[in-house]
Amino acid sequence: MIAAIVRNGFRALRRDKGALILSFVLPIAFFSIFGMIFGGMGGGSTPRVSVLVVDEDGSAVSGRLVAALLQEPSLDASTHAKAKKGGPVPPDYTAAGAEAAVKQGDAPAALIIPRGFGAHPISFGPGRDSPPIRLLHDSSDPVAAQMVGGMLQKVVMTSLPDTMAKMGMQYFEQYSGGLTPQQRESVESALSRVPNAPSQSGPRKDTGLVALDVRDVVGEKKHNSMISFYAAAIGVMFLLFTASAASGSLLDESESGALDRILSARVSMTTLLAGKVAYSALLASAQLTLMFLWGAAVFHLDLFTHLPGFVVMTAATSFAVASFGILLASVSHTRAQSAGISTLIILTMSALGGSMFPRYFMPAAMQKVGLLTLNAWAIDGYTKVFWRDEPILRLAPQVAVLVGAGMVLFLIARRFARRWEYS
Amino acid sequence: MPAIPLRLDAVVKRFGDLTAVSGVSLEVHERACLGLLGPNGAGKSTLIRSIAGRVRLDSGSIRVFGEPAGSAAARAQLGWVPQELALYPLLTCRENLDAFGRYQGLRGKALDDGIAWCLEWAALADRAGATVKALSGGMRRRLNMAAGMVHRPRIMLLDEPTVGVDPQSRNRIFEMVAELRDQGTTVIYTTHYMEEAERLCDTIAIIDHGRAIAEGRQEELVAQSFGSRSDVLMRFASTVENGSAWAAARGGTVDEGVAHFAVEKPTDIGPLLDAAIRDGLEVIDVVLRRPNLESVFLQLTGRDLRQ
Numbered sequence: 140m141i142a143a144i145v146r147n148g149f150r151a152l153r154r155d156k157g158a159l160i161l162s163f164v165l166p167i168a169f170f171s172i173f174g175m176i177f178g179g180m181g182g183g184s185t186p187r188v189s190v191l192v193v194d195e196d197g198s199a200v201s202g203r204l205v206a207a208l209l210q211e212p213s214l215d216a217s218t219h220a221k222a223k224k225g226g227p228v229p230p231d232y233t234a235a236g237a238e239a240a241v242k243q244g245d246a247p248a249a250l251i252i253p254r255g256f257g258a259h260p261i262s263f264g265p266g267r268d269s270p271p272i273r274l275l276h277d278s279s280d281p282v283a284a285q286m287v288g289g290m291l292q293k294v295v296m297t298s299l300p301d302t303m304a305k306m307g308m309q310y311f312e313q314y315s316g317g318l319t320p321q322q323r324e325s326v327e328s329a330l331s332r333v334p335n336a337p338s339q340s341g342p343r344k345d346t347g348l349v350a351l352d353v354r355d356v357v358g359e360k361k362h363n364s365m366i367s368f369y370a371a372a373i374g375v376m377f378l379l380f381t382a383s384a385a386s387g388s389l390l391d392e393s394e395s396g397a398l399d400r401i402l403s404a405r406v407s408m409t410t411l412l413a414g415k416v417a418y419s420a421l422l423a424s425a426q427l428t429l430m431f432l433w434g435a436a437v438f439h440l441d442l443f444t445h446l447p448g449f450v451v452m453t454a455a456t457s458f459a460v461a462s463f464g465i466l467l468a469s470v471s472h473t474r475a476q477s478a479g480i481s482t483l484i485i486l487t488m489s490a491l492g493g494s495m496f497p498r499y500f501m502p503a504a505m506q507k508v509g510l511l512t513l514n515a516w517a518i519d520g521y522t523k524v525f526w527r528d529e530p531i532l533r534l535a536p537q538v539a540v541l542v543g544a545g546m547v548l549f550l551i552a553r554r555f556a557r558r559w560e561y562s
Numbered sequence: 563m564p565a566i567p568l569r570l571d572a573v574v575k576r577f578g579d580l581t582a583v584s585g586v587s588l589e590v591h592e593r594a595c596l597g598l599l600g601p602n603g604a605g606k607s608t609l610i611r612s613i614a615g616r617v618r619l620d621s622g623s624i625r626v627f628g629e630p631a632g633s634a635a636a637r638a639q640l641g642w643v644p645q646e647l648a649l650y651p652l653l654t655c656r657e658n659l660d661a662f663g664r665y666q667g668l669r670g671k672a673l674d675d676g677i678a679w680c681l682e683w684a685a686l687a688d689r690a691g692a693t694v695k696a697l698s699g700g701m702r703r704r705l706n707m708a709a710g711m712v713h714r715p716r717i718m719l720l721d722e723p724t725v726g727v728d729p730q731s732r733n734r735i736f737e738m739v740a741e742l743r744d745q746g747t748t749v750i751y752t753t754h755y756m757e758e759a760e761r762l763c764d765t766i767a768i769i770d771h772g773r774a775i776a777e778g779r780q781e782e783l784v785a786q787s788f789g790s791r792s793d794v795l796m797r798f799a800s801t802v803e804n805g806s807a808w809a810a811a812r813g814g815t816v817d818e819g820v821a822h823f824a825v826e827k828p829t830d831i832g833p834l835l836d837a838a839i840r841d842g843l844e845v846i847d848v849v850l851r852r853p854n855l856e857s858v859f860l861q862l863t864g865r866d867l868r869q
Contacts, residue, residue: 396646400709403614403642404665405634561618562577562611 160479168483172490187215187503188286191237191249194218198257200302205252207298214290220245234273241275241356242527244519247283247499248276250291260299260349261306271350277357279368279526280499288351295349357527366438367525368497368518374430375456375517376485376494378423382464383481385419389468390477398559408560412465412553419461420454427453441525448524448531455541456517462548463513469555488512516540565628567592567639567717567748568613573622575608575772582608584772585622590717590750590765595743597763598752599855601865605772606752607645610721613750614642626717638666641715643707645722649694655681655705656690659712666713673712680708683738700731707738717748724758736762756856766855770863780855787861788853794823794831795851799844808841825850 152159194205208216220229220240232240237249251273259270272291276284296303308326312318318326389411392398401411431449434440442449467484471477489495491505492514498506509515520537523529568590575583582605590596598606611617613624615632624631626639649658659677668676681687684704694702707723720739724732739762742749753759759766760780767777776783797820798805806816812834814823823834828850838845859865 395651396644396648397650399611399614399616400642400644400648400662401665403616403637403640404662404713405637405667406665561616 156476156479160483164483168487172487187213188248188283188290189215189217189246190283190287191232191240191246192216192218193232193234193237193249193251195234195254196252196256200257200260200299201252203298204256204260204295207294208250208291211290211294214287217246238275238356241277243529244277244522244527247280248274248287250274250287259306260295260302271352274351274353275356276353277526278355279357279522280497282500284353284355288353291351292349366434366440368522370430370434370440371518371521371525372494372497372514374427375460375492375514376489378426378456378460379463379485379488379513380481381426382419382423382460383467383477383485384464385422386415386461386464386468387471387474387477389415389465390471390474393559394473402560408556409553412469412549412556415468416458416461416465416549419464420457423457423460424453427457445524445528448529448534449521451531451534451538452517452520452524455520455538455545456513459513459517459541459545459548462545462552466548466552466555469552488514491515493518513541513544516544564592565625566590567594567627568750569625570609570613571623571625573609573612573624574620575612575617576620582772583612586769586772586774587622588767588774588777590748593743593746593748594765595739595749595751595763597759597766598750598769599754599756599759599766599859600752600769601754604754604769606754606769607721608772609769610642610719610750610752613719614640638713639716640719641710641713641717642719643710643721643723645725647694647702647706649702649706649709651694654691654693655686655697655708658694658705658709662709663712668713676712676714679714680712683711683741684708685734698731700727700734703727703731703735704738707735711742715747717750718742720749720751722752722754724753724755756854756859759855768855768859768862770859775862776858783855783858784853787858788824789826791824791826791853792828793849793851793853793857794825794834795847795849796821796823796834796838796845797847798838799846805843808838808843812837 190208192205192208194201205218208214209218218231220232222228232249234251237251240246241249253270253273255270256272274284274288274291276287278284389398392401398411402408431440431442435442464481467477467481471480489512491509492498492512493509494514498509498515498518501509516537520534520541523534523537566589568588570586570588573583573586574581584605586605586609588596598609600606608617612619613626613631615637626636629635629639650661653661656677659680660673663673663676678687681690684701684707686701686705686708689697689701694705697705703723703726707720710720711718723739724735727735736758739749739751749762751759751763764779765777766780766783767774768783769775776786778786794814805819805821809816809821809823812823814821816822825831825834831848831850835845835848853861
C-alpha cells in the first residue's frame, strides 16, 4: 500500500515539470551561484578592493609606498582613471578628483598621501607631527574602508622597513632621553642591515603606526546608510514576483476561455498585453512607493528630498519588471509552470543582481554577470538617487537599460503570445 | 438587398492530421435559430470559433453581414458564449459585464444600458453585486451568456450553453434564448442534446466528423430519412428465446429486449400485435414513436448522438 502511494507520488512528480524544477534544478542552481560568489569559482580568493591612490607628497618615501600599494595583491589600486582603448593614459588623480570618483561610485575608497608624509611617515607620541594619510570611502561598502586601512598599515611596514626603523629610533631617542655612543653605534650597525626593499615575508600585524584620517565622503550626512540600498534590493526582488503573478492572469484567462472571448471582441493581442503590462507596472510602482514610504517613516530614509529621482527610477523599474512578468506568462502554458519558471529565474536574478547581498562582495567576474539582471540596474539607479545624490541626468544609463530591456522583453512576449491569437 | 447575417462557404479547418471542419457551407437568415447538432468532437465548437474569428481557416470563407469573420465590423455584430465559463471569478456580475462591455468598445450610457438589460435578461439583477464564485452553477451559466450579449449583437453564438446545469436552470436558459429570438436576434446554437435543438431551433444542421451531413427543418430532416414511417417499440413479458428471429421475420430488430419495427402508418401496429398473440408472445408494452433528430442521426451515421 505504502509502495503504491510512493509510486503515485513519483509518477505525479515526473509529469509536474514545475515541481521537478523546484525540487532538483533550483537547489543545484543556487548551490552553484553561491559557490561561485563565495568560493571564487574554484581557486579564487577574497575579491580585491578597488582603491584610488593620490600622491601629494611626491617624495621618495611616498613613491615607494605608492609602488607597494600598486603591487599589493589584495588591493586593486590605481593612480589614474582607466585609459580608453587606444587612448592616452589619463592624468593622475588629484585629491578632489579621487573624492569625486568615490562619490560617483567608481571606487569604494581613495587614499590621499599628503605633503610632508615622507618626512614623518610614522605617527607616534603626543606630538603626532606626521600628517595623516586621508582615507576617503563610501560607506555603502562597509568592508572596503576597513580592508584598505588594514592593508595600508601592512604595506607601509613591509615596503618601508628601513624608514620605519629609522623613524622608530628617532622617536626612541626623543622620548627616552638619548642613546649612549655605544648604543648608537650598535643601532646604526643594525639599521644598515635592514633591507629597504619590500619584504617578502608573510603578512604582519597591523601596528597602526601610520596615521589615518578616515572620512565617509558619501554617507557622512545620511541618516541611515544602508536603508535605501535594501529598500531597492528587496523591493525589486519582490516586484519581480508580483509582476510574474500579476501577469499570470493571462494564463488564467487562457485556461478559463476568457482570453478567447476578449480577443473575439475589439481587443487585439498587442492591446491586451500592453494593458497587462500597464497594470503590472502600476502595481509594482505602488509596491515600491509603499516600501520607500515605510523606509521614510520607520528608518528615516530621505524619500522626499529625492522624489524626482525616485519617480524616474520607479517608473523605469516598474516597466521593466512588468514586461519581464508578461514574458514569463507568455512562454508558460500553465500557472504551475509559470510559478516554477519564475521562482527559478527570479531567485537567480536576485542572487546575481545584488538583491540578496551587495554585488561589491562578489568577484569582479560575477559582478559583471550581475549586469545581465534587472535587479543590478535598478539597485544601481536607486543607489545613485538616494546614496550618491546624483542628478536625474546621471540616471540615464540605468533608465536606458531598464526601459530598453522592458521594450525588448515586451516584444519577445508579443512574439510568444501569437500562439493565443488564432487556432 | 441587405446582406444575410451569416454565410459559410466550403469552410475547412485542419489541426495537423485531423480535419475538424471539412467543407461546411451554411446560410443563416435574419431572426433564424440554427442548431448545430452533433456528438462531442464533431467539430461544432471549431465551427463556432471560426465564425467568431478565432480560427484561421485552411480554406473557404465566412461572412457576417457581408463582412469577413474576424474583421472589426463582423466582431461588432457577433456575441459569443463559449462552452467554458469565460468569466472573471473574483469580479461581481456587474463588474464582469462592465469589463466585457468595455472590451466591445461600449462606454457611458450605452454601457450602463447594456449592463442593466443583461442583468434583467439573465435574472441576475438582485445578484449584481455578487462575485462569480458566490453564484450557483446555473447563475454562472446565465452570466456567461449575458457577458456575450452586453453589446447587444445581432447574431448570438451559443456553444453548448447548458452543459452541466440542472433542469430548472436549463429551462431558464431556454427562456433566455426564446427572448433573444423574440427580440430579433439571430441565434446559432450548438448542442448534442436532441431535445434542445428540437425545442429551440427552427433549422438544424447535423454535424459529424466536421461535415454538415444534413440541414433543414426538423420535419424535413425526418421526412428525408424516414418518409412517413414511424417506429414501433414492443416489449414482451419475458425474454423470448426466438424473439430476434420473430422480429427479423417481420422486418424488425431486437435491442436490449425491445423489438423495433418501422411502420408506414399507425394502423400497421394492429397486424403486429395479432401476430405476437398468435405466436404466444405476451406483449406488455407497445409504443408508437415518430422518428426524431436522434433517429435521423442514427440513420445517417449509424451511431448514437451521445456516443
